[in-house]
Amino acid sequence: MKRAMFFLDQKDMPTHWYNIQADLPEPLPPVLHPGTKQPITPDDLAPLFPMELIKQEVSTERWIEIPEELQDVYRTWRPTVLHRAYRLEKALDTPAKIFYKYEGTNQAGSHKPNTATAQCYYNMKEGIKRLTTETGAGQWGSALAMSGAFFDVEIKVYMVRISYDQKPYRRIAMETWGATCIPSPSTETKAGRDMLEKWPDCPGSLGLAISEAVEECVSRDDTHYTLGSVLNHVLLHQTIIGEETRKQMEMADAYPDIIVGNTGGGSNYAGQFLPWIRDKISGEKPDLRIICVEPESCPTLTRGLYAYDFGDAVGMTPLLKMHTLGHGFIPPPVHAGGLRYHGMAPIICHLLELGLVEAVAEHQTGTFEAGVKFARTEGIITGPEPCHNVKVASDEALKCKESGEAKTILIAHSGHGHFDLAAYDKYLSGELVDYAFPEEDIKKALADLPKVPEA
Amino acid sequence: MIEQYDDKTIRCPRVGGEVNFMFCRSENNMSPCRWIAGCWEMRFDINRFLEDHFSNGELDLVFTPPKPKLESLVELMEQAQKRIKEER
Numbered sequence: 001m002k003r004a005m006f007f008l009d010q011k012d013m014p015t016h017w018y019n020i021q022a023d024l025p026e027p028l029p030p031v032l033h034p035g036t037k038q039p040i041t042p043d044d045l046a047p048l049f050p051m052e053l054i055k056q057e058v059s060t061e062r063w064i065e066i067p068e069e070l071q072d073v074y075r076t077w078r079p080t081v082l083h084r085a086y087r088l089e090k091a092l093d094t095p096a097k098i099f100y101k102y103e104g105t106n107q108a109g110s111h112k113p114n115t116a117t118a119q120c121y122y123n124m125k126e127g128i129k130r131l132t133t134e135t136g137a138g139q140w141g142s143a144l145a146m147s148g149a150f151f152d153v154e155i156k157v158y159m160v161r162i163s164y165d166q167k168p169y170r171r172i173a174m175e176t177w178g179a180t181c182i183p184s185p186s187t188e189t190k191a192g193r194d195m196l197e198k199w200p201d202c203p204g205s206l207g208l209a210i211s212e213a214v215e216e217c218v219s220r221d222d223t224h225y226t227l228g229s230v231l232n233h234v235l236l237h238q239t240i241i242g243e244e245t246r247k248q249m250e251m252a253d254a255y256p257d258i259i260v261g262n263t264g265g266g267s268n269y270a271g272q273f274l275p276w277i278r279d280k281i282s283g284e285k286p287d288l289r290i291i292c293v294e295p296e297s298c299p300t301l302t303r304g305l306y307a308y309d310f311g312d313a314v315g316m317t318p319l320l321k322m323h324t325l326g327h328g329f330i331p332p333p334v335h336a337g338g339l340r341y342h343g344m345a346p347i348i349c350h351l352l353e354l355g356l357v358e359a360v361a362e363h364q365t366g367t368f369e370a371g372v373k374f375a376r377t378e379g380i381i382t383g384p385e386p387c388h389n390v391k392v393a394s395d396e397a398l399k400c401k402e403s404g405e406a407k408t409i410l411i412a413h414s415g416h417g418h419f420d421l422a423a424y425d426k427y428l429s430g431e432l433v434d435y436a437f438p439e440e441d442i443k444k445a446l447a448d449l450p451k452v453p454e455a
Numbered sequence: 456m457i458e459q460y461d462d463k464t465i466r467c468p469r470v471g472g473e474v475n476f477m478f479c480r481s482e483n484n485m486s487p488c489r490w491i492a493g494c495w496e497m498r499f500d501i502n503r504f505l506e507d508h509f510s511n512g513e514l515d516l517v518f519t520p521p522k523p524k525l526e527s528l529v530e531l532m533e534q535a536q537k538r539i540k541e542e543r
Contacts, residue, residue, distance in 0.1 A: 137471030205482035
């Protein structure tokens with residue numbers, strides 16, 4: 001019998017999150033207060049987050065215990081299954097062994113509840129009755145709505161209006177779990193009202209939705225704010241994924257040569273790879289490859305790195321100058337560079353800078369092609385973002401076919417695409433087209449950048 | 456005409472769904488999204504579009520590298536407190 005699923009008993013579910021900050025070869029740079037330029041203190045963050053999460057944000061303890069009450073909630077869907085993708089391997093005709101850890105089987109359909117429940121729990125423990133947040137397509141809002149129901153915390157979600165209008169099912173899901181979901185801009189905050197006054201038909205934006213959620217948070221003593229990606233404590237909560245996988249890979253008598261995951265805010269993939277990267281940092285598994293995959297159209301890590309380092313070396317002003325049209329071209333790598341510290345988790349950026357992870361970018365049609373193959377072999381209709389990992393994992397498996405190597409490839413699979421079928425429809429009807437910067441344009445843009453001395 | 460490409464659509468990796476160009480050129484407090492060049496470069500001459508409709512100063516603001524998330528949250532919080540105080 002070929003074993004295709006590796007189940008971890010609920011009694012063996014990890015009881016601690018792994019904190020990479022304990023093992024980083026170099027610590028993360030401190031975050032500075034925008035006004036004082038001094039490192040941000042717990043008091044600065046207290047209006048937004050409960051103290052326990054603030055402590056986790058800066059903790060350097062290697063292991064942080066998952067509270068019993070939260071473990072009980074985790075056990076409503078965890079441990080999730082580790083799959084061996086035999087059917088995909090066969091379709092690719094590869095000697096590679098492909099595993100995937102699938103986070104789409106929980107009630108909200110993605111990895112997000114791993115931190116949403118934790119954040120609700122700690123807020124509830126500190127007497128907070130209400131939480132606000134923003135959501136784009138609604139994945140995070142859904143996870144938080146469900147978590148609020150579990151811990152009896154009222155949830156208010158500001159959903160970017162363009163998504164609110166396009167994705168009614170997400171809103172209905174949130175409301176079914178008991179949350180309030182309103183389109184942003186709204187009339188409920190000054191930020192929203194100001195925008196509506198200027199532009200009544202404003203389709204909203206993530207930035208505005210965050211402003212509204214934060215404004216409501218600071219206007220009430222019983223309310224805190226939550227965020228579903230990027231921050232250190234969010235990544236910490238996700239490490240239960242990788243800790244489970246380590247045990248399951250042991251059951252499969254396997255150890256990954258390559259781990260592949262998509263990085264948007266980075267939280268799902270970090271949750272998978274951080275528990276493995278300690279083996280690389282310790283020197284036990286120096287050859288372990290950790291591949292971060294991102295969309296070719298928004299290359300935060302792959303093409304942003306150079307530019308940000310450039311900017312870092314000389315300060316802000318030259319970097320700002322390069323963004324002007326007076327320079328003759330808006331260099332895409334530069335424009336993407338700043339995003340590393342906005343859309344991407346600082347921990348992932350830091351690991352990339354240290355050379356411990358690598359990054360690649362993929363075109364969208366290739367990722368959907370891989371997603372369709374995955375659906376037709378493994379059965380799962382993968383979300384558009386994790387389709388990127390399936391694509392890169394498939395490519396690595398095909399390289400194994402050429403080389404004859406039976407490498408072990410582990411995919412971090414963050415969830416299903418049941419609310420994204422319109423994107424599949426576009427792919428299947430041939431409407432999706434790839435766009436990417438010609439390499440020559442990038443070279444030209446980079447060549448045009450002013451020369452700066454080495455730092 | 457600033458609306459000339461408004462009906463073109465694209466999947467926005469930030470929002471996680473389909474958006475039209477009007478969203479991209481205005482989502483940043485009525486200014487373009489800072490990802491706009493990356494997302495649209497191959498669809499049409501986005502640099503020309505930006506040059507035609509925004510000043511260098513406006514684009515400098517758009518493409519200023521953003522602050523780290525925690526720092527920007529503290530800033531948003533302080534701006535919100537100020538707004539609330541002003542309204543009272």
